[in-house]
Amino acid sequence: MKTSPIAAAALAALAPRQESCDITILSPDYDAPAVRAGWQAQLIMNGLVKPRTIEVDSEGALLILDAGAGVRHVTFNDHGSTCLEVDQNNLIVDNDKLNHGMALSRDGRTLYASDVENVYAWAYNPSTGTIDGDAKVVVTNMTSNQHVTRTLLVSEHSPGYLVISRGSNENLAAMSQNIDSGMSQIRAFNINNTDSYPIQFLDGVVLGWGLRNSVGVAEDPVTGNIYSVENSVDDVERDGQLIKEDNPGEELNLHSTIENATDSSPRNYGYPMCFAVWDADDIPNHDGLQVGDQFASDINSTLTDDICNTEYHSPRLAFPAHYAPLDARFSKDGEELFVSFHGSFNREDPHGYKLSTVEFSNGEPVEPRNSTTSLTDIVYMRSTDECPDNCFRPVGLAWDSKDRLFVTSDSTGEIFILERQSGTPTSEEEGTLVQPSQSGTTDGGNAASGVVVQTMGVVAAALFAAMLLSF
Numbered sequence: 001m002k003t004s005p006i007a008a009a010a011l012a013a014l015a016p017r018q019e020s021c022d023i024t025i026l027s028p029d030y031d032a033p034a035v036r037a038g039w040q041a042q043l044i045m046n047g048l049v050k051p052r053t054i055e056v057d058s059e060g061a062l063l064i065l066d067a068g069a070g071v072r073h074v075t076f077n078d079h080g081s082t083c084l085e086v087d088q089n090n091l092i093v094d095n096d097k098l099n100h101g102m103a104l105s106r107d108g109r110t111l112y113a114s115d116v117e118n119v120y121a122w123a124y125n126p127s128t129g130t131i132d133g134d135a136k137v138v139v140t141n142m143t144s145n146q147h148v149t150r151t152l153l154v155s156e157h158s159p160g161y162l163v164i165s166r167g168s169n170e171n172l173a174a175m176s177q178n179i180d181s182g183m184s185q186i187r188a189f190n191i192n193n194t195d196s197y198p199i200q201f202l203d204g205v206v207l208g209w210g211l212r213n214s215v216g217v218a219e220d221p222v223t224g225n226i227y228s229v230e231n232s233v234d235d236v237e238r239d240g241q242l243i244k245e246d247n248p249g250e251e252l253n254l255h256s257t258i259e260n261a262t263d264s265s266p267r268n269y270g271y272p273m274c275f276a277v278w279d280a281d282d283i284p285n286h287d288g289l290q291v292g293d294q295f296a297s298d299i300n301s302t303l304t305d306d307i308c309n310t311e312y313h314s315p316r317l318a319f320p321a322h323y324a325p326l327d328a329r330f331s332k333d334g335e336e337l338f339v340s341f342h343g344s345f346n347r348e349d350p351h352g353y354k355l356s357t358v359e360f361s362n363g364e365p366v367e368p369r370n371s372t373t374s375l376t377d378i379v380y381m382r383s384t385d386e387c388p389d390n391c392f393r394p395v396g397l398a399w400d401s402k403d404r405l406f407v408t409s410d411s412t413g414e415i416f417i418l419e420r421q422s423g424t425p426t427s428e429e430e431g432t433l434v435q436p437s438q439s440g441t442t443d444g445g446n447a448a449s450g451v452v453v454q455t456m457g458v459v460a461a462a463l464f465a466a467m468l469l470s471f
Contacts, residue, residue, distance in 0.1 A: 021083035025436045028412065033354075033392040035418075035433045036378045037425030042082035042434035045074065045089075045415035051408035052100045053151075053327070054396040054415075057126040058108040062398070062406060064415070065102040070095045071113055073129040074415075082404070082417045082434055092131050093122065100149035100215070106159060114150035117143045118198070119164065121191075137198040138162070139189055142182070144169040147213045157224030158258035160192040164204065167213035171234055172272050176210065184271055185209040186217065186228060188258045206266035207255045210274075210312065214253065216328035218337060223363035226255040229325035229339055230315070232275055234346060236297055239284040245348060249278030249291070249318030250325055252339075252358065252365070267313040270294055274308035276318045292318045292369040317365055317374050323352040329397040329405075335360055338378070338405065340394035343387055350387040354380035355394050355407055355418075379407070379418065 026043040035041045050067040057063060064072040071093035076084040093113065101114035104124070111124040111131065119142075120135040139162070142150055147167025155161040168176050168184040176184035180202065187204030191197075207226055208214075214228035230251035235244045253269055255261070274294040280286045287305070289295055292315060294308035319325065322344035329338050336357045343352030356375040359366040367374035381391050388411070396408040405418040421431070 021079065021081075021434055023077075023079060023083060023085045025434060027436055028392070028414070030386065030390045030392070030412070031381070031383065032433055032435065033379050034382050035431035036376070036380075037429040037431050038421050038423075039378055039418055040082050040421055040432040040434065041379055041416055041418045042084070043414055044076070044082070044084045044417050045086055046413055048072075048408075048413040048415070050410045051413065051415060052149075052395050052410055053102040054398040054406055054408055055102060055104045056398050056400045056406065057104060057124075057129075059126045059129070060400060061126070061129055062415070063102065063104070063111070064408070065098060065100060065113060065396070066091075067099045067410070068096050070098055071102065071111065075129070082419050084417060088129075090129065092129065093135075101152040101164070103152040103154045103162070105154055106156065112138065112152050112154070112162065114142075114152055114164075116148040116150070117141070119150065119152065119162070136194070138191055139164060139201055139204070140198040142166055142201050144183065146170050149215055151215055151217050153217045153219060153226075155188070155219055155224075155258055156221070157219055158188070160190055161188045161258050162191045163188045163207065163217055163219075163226060163258070164201070165211075165214045165217050165228060166201065167211075167215070167231075168271070174272060176212075176272050179206065179209050179266065184211050184213070186211060186214060186226070186255065188261065205258065205262050207258070207261045208253065208267050208269055208313075210268040210271045211253065212271040215326045216339065218328040218330055220334055220360070220363050221330055221332065222334040222360075224257040224259075225363060226257070227316075227328060227337065228253050228255065229319075229328050230269075230276075231324055231326075232321065233272070233297075234322075236275060238295070238297055239299075241284050243282050243284075244321075246279035246282050246321050247277065248275030248295070249315075249321055250323050251276050251315035252317040252319065252337075253313070254316040254364075268311075269315070270308060270312035273297070273303055274312050276315050278318055278321050290370045291372055314369070316369060317358065317367065317371060318369075319375065320351060322347045326395045327397045329399065330360070332399065332403065334363065337365075338397055339375075340397055340407065342393050342395060342410075343384070343391070345388050350384040353384055353387050353391050353393055354378075355397075356380075379416070 049069045053065040055063045062074045075087045097115040103112045119139040123132040151165040153163040165186045175181045186207040189204045213231040216229035232248045280289045324342040327340045341352040393411045395410045398406045407416045
C-alpha cells in the first residue's frame with residue numbers, strides 16, 4: 001500500500017511537534033515527569049546538593065539556596081524558550097547551615113537568607129553577581145528542634161517589610177497554643193531601620209498563628225493579601241482511631257495585608273487542636289463535616305468540631321493529606337497561584353510530587369472552600385511507585401522577566417524551567433518535556449532536540465486517518 005501525499009501531510013500535521021534546542025540536553029535519571037498541555041518544560045541544571053528556594057535577580061541570573069552548601073549565583077546561555085545551558089555557577093555564600101529561606105530586596109541589592117536561628121542580610125551586586133562585605137543578622141531567636149526552615153518573603157505591597165514563616169517544634173506541639181512561644185506563626189518585620197538589628201522574632205507583627213508548618217508564603221499582587229500553604233499534622237487520631245491516610249488536609253490559608261495585620265487581632269488557624277477535613281467519611285462521628293471544615297482530634301468539654309469552626313480560622317481551600325506544599329508563587333497578573341507539592345513520605349500510597357495551580361479572580365480562589373478540584377496539575381509524576389526516593393520533588397519557584405518559571409527538585413538536585421506555549425491545547429494532548437532525541441546524547445554534542453509526549457489515542461487516530469487517506 002502506497003501512502004498518498006495527502007496521507008503524508010495528515011501524518012505530519014498530527015505528529016509530535018519538535019522544538020530545536022542545539023545544546024547538550026539533560027535528562028532525569030528517573031521516570032521523567034509529565035507536563036500539562038500548553039506547557040513546555042526542560043531540565044537545565046543538575047548535580048546540586050539540595051536546591052530549595054530560588055530567586056531571579058535584575059540581571060536575569062538565578063540565585064539558588066542550595067541547602068548544605070550555601071547560595072549559588074548561576075548564569076545561563078539563553079537560546080530562547082526553555083533552551084538554557086549553564087554558563088557560570090558560583091557559590092557566593094559558603095554556609096552549609098542555610099537550609100531553605102531566601103529573598104531579594106525590592107531594589108535587588110540586598111540578599112536575605114536564613115538558618116534555623118537567624119535571618120541574615122548581605123549587600124548584593126547584581127551586575128557582578130557578588131556579595132559585598134559580611135552578613136548582618138536581621139532577625140534572631142527562632143531556634144527549634146523540628147520544622148527548621150524559615151521561609152522569607154519581601155513584601156511588594158508593603159515596602160520595607162520582611163515576612164517570616166516559622167513552624168512548630170514537633171509534629172503536635174502543645175506549646176504552639178501560646179502565641180508568645182513564637183512557634184507555628186507567620187510574622188512581618190519592618191527592616192528599614194538597620195540600627196534596630198537584630199530584631200527579636202517575637203517583636204514582629206503576627207499575620208497568623210496556629211499554623212503548624214506554613215512553608216510556602218505568597219503575596220497576592222492584586223490585593224496585597226498574604227497567602228500561605230500549610231503542611232498539616234502526621235499520624236492524626238480521632239476517638240482512638242488512626243485516620244492519617246487521608247486526613248487532615250493540607251491548607252491554603254488567607255491572611256490579611258501587612259497594614260491590616262498591624263490594626264487587628266491576630267488570627268488563630270487552629271493548630272494544634274483543630275485540623276482541616278479532607279476525607280470526612282474517614283473521620284469517626286463526623287456529623288455534617290465537609291471538605292475544608294475544621295475538626296477536633298480529641299473531642300471533650302472544651303473542644304468540639306463546632307468550636308474549631310467558630311473560634312478558629314478555617315482554610316480558604318484544602319488539599320489532599322500529605323501533599324506537602326513547600327512554595328507558592330502568583331502569576332504576575334494574580335490569576336493563578338502556583339504551588340509546589342513535595343509529596344508524601346509516610347503515606348501507604350504515595351502521592352503529591354507535582355507542580356499545580358489554583359485559579360484566582362479578584363484576589364480570591366475561584367473554587368469554593370469545600371472544593372476537591374481546585375488544583376490543575378502542570379508537572380507531575382505519572383506513576384508514584386518509585387516515590388519518594390526516585391522521583392521529581394518540587395520545592396522552589398521563581399519567575400523571570402520572560403514569564404518563564406524556574407522550579408527546583410531538591411532530592412534530585414535539579415532545576416527545571418517551564419514556559420507556557422501559544423495556541424489552545426486540546427484535552428487529549430500532553431505538553432512538552434524536552435528530552436534528548438534518539439540521535440542525541442546527554443553527555444556531549446549539540447544535536448539533541450526536544451520531543452513532545454502525546455497520548456496513544458491521538459497518535460492512533462493520526463495513523464488511522466492516514467491509512468484511510470491512502471486508499
